[in-house]
Amino acid sequence: MLRYNLVEPRRLVQEEVPMPVPGPGEALIAVKAVGICGSDIHAYYGEHPYISCPIVPGHEFAGVVTQVGDGVDEAWLGKRVTALPSLVCGKCHNCRTDRFNICENLKVIGCQSDGALAEFVKAPADKLFLLPEDMSWEMAALVEPLAVAVHAVRIAGDIVGQRVVVYGGGTIGLLVMQVAKAYGAKTVILSEPDAFRRELGLKLGADHVIDPSSVPPHKWLRDKFGSEGIDLAFECVGIEATVQQGILSNRKGTTIVIVGVFSKPVMVDMGLVQDRELRLLGTLMYTKTDFTEAMDLLKEGRIQGLPLITHRLDFAKSQTAFDIIEQEKGKCVKLMINATK
Ligand SMILES: [Zn+2]
Ligand SMILES: [Zn+2]
DSSP states (O other), X not given: OEEEEEEETTEEEEEEOOOOOOOTTEEEEEEEEEEEOHHHHHHHTTOOTTOOSSBOOOXXXXXXXXXXXXXXXXXXXXXXXXXOOXXXXXXXXXXXXXXXXXXXXXXXXXXXXXXXXXXXXXXXXGGEEEOOTTOOHHHHHTHHHHHHHHHHHHHTOOOTTOEEXXXXXXXXXXXXXXXXXXXXXXXXXXXXSOHHHHHHHHHTTOSEEEOTTTSOHHHHHHHHHOTTOOOEEEEOSOSHHHHHHHHHHSOTXXXXXXXXXXXXXXXXXXXXXXXXXXXXXXXXXXXXXXXXXXXXHHHTTSSOOGGGEEEEEEGGGGGGHHHHHHHHGGGOSEEEEEOOO
């Protein structure tokens, strides 16, 4: 089969390799669609803190089960599925308490194990999700990033009636924004330097957008809503400035959920975190409940996924994916790779 291996940063190589064989408890999936994620982009540049080369990227995907390993129900054969890409130990404290997203021994398909930028990918059968008949491959590949957003919003607690700021209008930020609205946030403000992404944010339901390159968000937010105006923030970039903006803007005693992936340690004003009794709350991936919820939100049309897919590529052209993302900058939100017909 063909696959694309990121053998070293900035070098994605097409390889012909033997077909993978599903082991006990595993299924083999013929990949129909795979999304390129911010994490894959970090990895491509050698800037992801937990992904090293060589790696076949791709953790948000959908396809057809073509083979099953020992102990897996054969009823899965031929089924259209997506998979929760976490490979977990099942034994550590967090696995035992329903939080396998923070398993002590976590590996993720496409991050620390062969991913879905390939004709076939293996996944644990207990992490497969059957697709509704009318869900397209592309939509199914969006369940994974949406589950990230669902988890981030759920971890923040009850957000009904709240005024929420989302820092960063990439795929995750735009999904967090929509989930926050779907869960009852009163006002959602998106802070994003790219004009195309701000526009998309407005189309997807943002009540206000801020361009942080023209006005400091904390100034804009405090002018508009006062020092007590912001109930909750989601940092969806992974840089110093956006954490600091959250710290400066939130009302005392509130939470800043850290969703972004940081390529290096950052300096923020911890004195204000202490003095204002702020909570910096990390969030990683999702549990099964979040994944199921993401599937339901898409199925019920409560979240718009398709407008996020700004670019599409045929699998055979995968090598150009990261060049396109680099050239298009903010105009490329989600690049989706579809199987060669
Ligand atoms: Zn991802
Ligand atoms: Zn574990």
